[in-house]
Structures are given as structure tokens and as C-alpha cells.
Amino acid sequence: RENKMNHFYNQILKLEPIFMQKFNNGLHTRRLKCETLQEVQEAHAKGYNHRKIGISEVIWDIDCHEPTLAKQICENISNILIADNILHSIWDTSRSFHIHALCQGLERYCQEDRKKLKLEIIKFYSHHNAHWCDKSKSNENVMIRDFNSTHESTGKPKKLLYEFKAESVLNPLKASILNDFSKKVLTPLQAHKSLALGLNGSCEP
Numbered sequence: 118r119e120n121k122m123n124h125f126y127n128q129i130l131k132l133e134p135i136f137m138q139k140f141n142n143g144l145h146t147r148r149l150k151c152e153t154l155q156e157v158q159e160a161h162a163k164g165y166n167h168r169k170i171g172i173s174e175v176i177w178d179i180d181c182h183e184p185t186l187a188k189q190i191c192e193n194i195s196n197i198l199i200a201d202n203i204l205h206s207i208w209d210t211s212r213s214f215h216i217h218a219l220c221q222g223l224e225r226y227c228q229e230d231r232k233k234l235k236l237e238i239i240k241f242y243s244h245h246n247a248h249w250c251d252k253s254k255s256n257e258n259v260m261i262r263d264f265n266s267t268h269e270s271t272g273k274p275k276k277l278l279y280e281f282k283a284e285s286v287l288n289p290l291k292a293s294i295l296n297d298f299s300k301k302v303l304t305p306l307q308a309h310k311s312l313a314l315g316l317n318g319s320c321e322p
Contacts, residue, residue, distance in 0.1 A: 122206075122264045122265075125219065125286065126157055128171075128173060128286050129171035129172070129173065129219075130152070130154065132173060133171070134150045134151055134152045135150075135152075135157050135168060135171075136150055136151070136168065137149045137151055137157065137160040137165040137167065137168055137169075137263070138166075138168075138169075139163070139164050139165045139166060140166060140269045141269065145167070145260075146165075148169065149165060161263070161265070161266065164267075165263075166263055166268075166269065167260040167263060168260065168261055169258065169261075170254065170256070170257045170259055170260075170261050171219070171257065172223055172224050173219045173221070173224060174218070174220075174257070175217075175218050175219070175220055175238050176215055176216065176217055176218075176261060177194055177239055177242070177243060177250050177254075178254045179214045179215070179216075179251075180249055181213070187249075188214065190214075190243075190246045190249050191207050191214045193244070194216055194242055194243050195216065195279065195281065197243075198218065198242055199281055201242075201291065202283050202284075203218055204218065204219070204280075204281060204282060204285065204286060205217060205280070205288075206218075206277060206281075207279045208275050208276065208277055209275065209278050210262050211268045211274075211275070212271065215261070217264075219287050220235075220287065220288050220289075221285075221288060221289050222289075222290065230302050231257065232255050232256055232257070233298065233301060234294075234295075234298045236255040237294050237297055237298045238290065238294060239254075241291070241294050241297075262275050264277070
């Protein structure tokens with residue numbers, strides 16, 4: 118299923134290199150810079166199983182270790198994403214569940230504002246389950262277990278459970294999310310200009 122996520126890697130590579138890392142014998146290796154899809158695949162072949170979160174990537178990491186409840190939380194978030202036609206995928210890491218999506222226009226913000234906006238997106242689509250989501254995954258400097266990679270503790274792969282397909286790999290943001298964000302952001306002028314990217318009732322440029 119490596120090739121199945123190539124479209125995802127390609128979108129990340131349009132904005133920045135992909136940084137990979139291997140967790141081995143209780144230690145993390147130095148980050149490996151990958152500038153092409155081939156380099157990413159070669160890193161996977163060498164056992165690199167973690168990846169830096171992408172600039173345009175939003176992740177719902179369900180921090181619940183009761184499998185039945187965690188899966189239900191995932192399904193609830195997924196249904197809300199589907200209602201807005203948001204392309205996303207659900208993954209079982211063998212320890213927890215991850216939902217991955219790519220959002221349009223996040224690269225227009227500085228890193229600190231982007232972190233805040235990602236947090237707004239996570240909260241919006243998780244609704245009353247927001248407290249189960251690991252907020253640290255709004256930070257793009259954080260490493261995440263990569264697709265199909267093996268968990269160093271369980272020896273099991275991060276496997277794809279479900280993928281909802283939409284017209285575009287990059288998902289537009291709802292204007293309501295951008296409006297809420299603009300009330301909190303340090304540079305509100307920049308946020309207001311980006312409302313033109315919004316979905317469902319967004320402002321025109």
C-alpha cells in the first residue's frame with residue numbers, strides 16, 4: 118500500500134522536504150532529509166518509521182487506549198469530515214488510531230499561527246471528542262509514525278483502515294474555522310485575507 122499514499126507525499130513535497138527518522142534500540146536517529154518520493158521509499162526500505170508532520174497536514178491522534186472507544190471516536194470524527202467532503206484516511210498504529218488530512222492554504226501562515234489554525238481544525242471536526250485528540254500533533258516539528266511503517270514495540274505495521282476520497286487531495290477550510298481563528302491569531306490581517314480559501318460561505322477576494 119506504499120503507492121496508495123504517494124499522492125499524499127507528493128503534496129507535502131511541494132512545500133518542503135520530508136524528514137524521516139528511525140527509532141531503534143530505544144534511540145531516535147538523526148532526521149533524514151528526503152526531497153523526492155524515491156528517497157522517501159528508500160528510507161522506508163531502511164526501516165525509517167517516523168516522519169515530520171507536513172506543513173499542510175492535519176492529524177487527529179486519538180489518545181485513548183480502550184480500542185472499542187478509540188475506534189468509535191475515529192468513526193465519529195470521520196463522519197463529520199465526510200459531511201464536509203474532506204479527503205482523509207484512518208490508520209491503526211497498533212497502539213492508537215490516526216486520522217490524516219491535507220488542508221489548503223496553511224503554508225500562507227507563519228509556523229506559530231499555522232499551529233493555532235491546525236488546532237482549530239482538530240477541535241472543529243472532533244467536536245465533543247476534542248479532549249481525546251493529542252494537541253501536540255498541531256505542531257509540525259513533531260514526528261508521527263509514518264504510513265505502513267512498523268511499530269518498534271509491537272512489531273506491527275501502521276495499517277490503513279479506511280480512506281474517504283474527494284475531488285481534491287487538498288481540502289478547503291470552512292469559513293467558520295477561519296473566522297474563529299482570526300479572532301485568536303497574532304496577525305489577523307493575514308487570516309482575513311485567507312478567508313477567500315474557505316468552504317461553505319467563505320468571503321470572496
